[in-house]
Amino acid sequence: MPARKPDALTFQELLFRLQAFWAARGCVLQQPYDVELGAGTMAPETFLRVLGPRPYKVGYAQPSRRPADGRYGENPNRLFKHTQYQLILKPPPVNVQERYLESLEAIGIDLRQHDLKFEEDNWEWPAGGAWGVGWQVMLDGLEITQFTYFQQCGGLDLDPISAELTYGLERIAAFLQDVDSIYDIVWARDAETGAAITYGDVRLDEELQFSVYNFEFADVSKLWEHFNLYEAEGKALLDQASALFSKEDADAAVKRRFPLLATYELALKCSNLFNLLDARGAISVTERVGVIGRIRALAVGVAKAYAVQQSF
């Protein structure tokens, strides 16, 4: 069995390399979105930028919260919050697959020593009215990337479409470093002392405490209150947007400044609250579909309004 790899990229070197690779190919490097969300797709840099005709290329790391996946820091493979590296290429270049493979070489994966397959996997986010067609990329039996050609977002057909590459950074790091537990991943190495700071050093407490909160302490009635407040505000804003956008004589500049981006954040808050309530076991079977529908109404409402706003 190959020995643990001391020369493998640290977690943060991995991120540097990916950022550098895609920056060199014309991508804007954004920061992670600073509102709780469950996947890189949900950030406005993806969800809203894929709408409409304007080309765009962006890459960003995105810590993604999934309360139900918390394991108190005890499971070596599963996290409450994992880090995606999210990439949007709009429109996709004709050699997008080859570019992706080059990015793997750039992070130290010599494809001639590994088995790589593109296996059918069609991703969707029903609450966002979003879906696409594509693959999970398998490397020696491990899924390392979700590769999707977006077809619809916010319930709208996309033209041009976007290619979305979502790398699972913890998985890739654990693979490169050949460690059996995510917590053993070397996050960074002190240049002077050579001391390694591990993933566990950085995040174990967070994983533990948030699992405790998500499963044991989160106040269900307050979570519902938050949800209802955010939802109400979001709905009110969408109604205002709708009224404003349909006013023929209203100024284009006024229409353009309407805060849809802030409205979207309210939808994101609702989505995260749903995940918290779900982890708490507080959503009954009969409620579930209805609540997802309410989030969808907000998210898709924003998407549609945003698409209209782009035309003013």
Add this chain to the structure above:
Amino acid sequence: MADFLLEIGLEEIPARMIAGAEAELGKRVHNLLTRERLLGPGGKLTTYSTPRRLAVLVEDVLAEQADTEEQLTGPSWKVAFKDGAPTAAAEAFAKKAGVAVQLLEKITNAKGEYVGASVKRLGRPAAELLTAELPKEVLGLYWAKNMYWRAGKPERFVRPVRWVVALLDEAIVPVEIAGIAAGNASRGHRVLHGEAPVVLAKATDYPEALRKALVIVDVAARRHTIRKALDAETRTVAGARWREDAALIETVVHLTEWPSVVLGDFESEHLTLPEEVLVTVMRDHQKYFAVEGADGKLAPHFLAVLNTKVDDEGRAIIRHGNARVLGARFKDAQFFWDFDQKIKLVDRVESLNNVTFQKELGSYHLKTSWNDGVAFKLHETLKGKGFVDYSYAVLQQAVGLAKTDLTTELVKEFTELQGNVGGLYIQAQGLPGDFKKETVEKVGEAIYWQYRPASTDDAIPPTVEGQLLGVADRIQTIIAMFSIGSAPTGSKDPFALRRAANAIVKILAESDLPLTLNEIVEASSAKDDWTSYKNQVAEFLRERLHFYLKDVRGFAYDVVNAVLAAGTDDVRDAIARAEALTAVRGSEDFAAISAAFKRIKNILRQAEEKQFAIGSPKDVPLSTEAQQLSDAAAALAPEVARLRQQRAYGEALALIATLRPAVDAFFDKAMVLDPDPAARGAHLGLIDEVLRGFSGIADFSEIVTN
């Protein structure tokens, strides 16, 4: 004579869709060449595919169509030529035909003399026709899921098209597909060959040139390579054998361009987990083949099929990577198994309130109570028939616990193990109270088998309790779905209700359960407002019985129609009748009887249309032949009825066939629709009796005779 190659290069096609598309492309190209008269006498078509390409190679294509001569017929000669000179009609026809007036001919046929013209049509070059016709053939391929990728969405296809090769011998056919102009350059294995184009000098170079570029384009060859490699790798473990899995073989065939195999290990401590758990993880999640030892038991190894070839160092790396993933999954499975034991299945019944059965219907807790009702009604029905060779207590326990495994972590993670996990957990946990060990085993077994048969090829549950659980659960689901308007439509059956109904029919066909379809439908309704759906459900089951007899058991369609016209309620009885009818249908006597019964039906229908009264054969004195038929029928009827009671259908049918002489004689000599209404009524009454008296086994008029 030329050879034609078409290769469509694209991004990885889903493995499950490739075989169908490859075959369809071959058919489309074949049909195109045939209808355009471009296929030579030695025409041979071969299809190829990998995940990244679909190709067709046709040997013996005509470089251009043969010229044709078409004979056009115009106006009559008298109209076209007057006094030897052409008229305007002749001129017009000549112009239309594109020939000089002087070249017009005289055609004489049965209708007289006409003007004719022989028009020579030059054959078009193959390249021109292919360029014009191929794009719509390729873009017309059926895909279960399509996407668009180009701005303006000009076409939809399974994945973006990235290159096209179209060659007629050495010449490029200038076709354009999805915006890609055809050339003579293909692509080799992404990693092993790299991005250098694979230039093809001529069409027939295709398979070899791609092989040199590390791509095996022939599916059968890839399959063979994989199987041989599985054998070779397994031989490295003494006495071991890999577990055959035809479906998995097909999947990995369609995931690779240059396959090789690596054998890896897992910790033998995981072998304490049931085999079905281990194999499901290996097969469904990781696409590995399982390995068994000489004793037939699972061995701590797996076989991974790779899309590459690597040296020993690479093999060690890949083996290690796969083993890591598998080890983690097995550890999870072990964790879930252990965690699940903390709350026994019997203690999980209430938590079924939190598992949705269907959003408009409710939870699995509710479904379980409905299932319980159905099982009870079936039990009562069976008791009424004296069928008691099973334990209602076992059935009741099994029904009550059947869905509890849906709340377990193991099933949440590996949903395909539903049922299996329930059965295994019951065996491991036992049941509270005074249940004997063998009762516990039976309950577990029934739960284990509840989702079988999974297809029309699959086995039915081996125990009566398992069969009844399977029937009860499925019929309850069917009527519940119908009640919320979710019955299957032509192309949509998202809840797999057809599969469920097929399973009910199959269970009845292959077990000893003395239940009819109507009894099962009767037992299914849990709510008063569902009673109105019983008819629809009964019709649905009848249609599934039709399917079973025709498509699964392979009875001829007319035999199936004949048998079902006489009764659709009892599945095994329908099968017995179909078998008996199939055996006799070839006989001359039987063909004659079928023809006669068709005739009888037609006459009776005519009589109804004309509102002739149907009397009785006793109304008037009958002619000799009519009386003989009446006597023969009367003599046979009780005997046939007795044989039918005994289900001795073969003998009954043979007996019915002996009516033939009397029936033939009757139709020969008697005038059925006698002008005298009394005689007519008596005749109609006679044939009506014959029809009704002998159609209990099958409606012979449905049998197709030549």
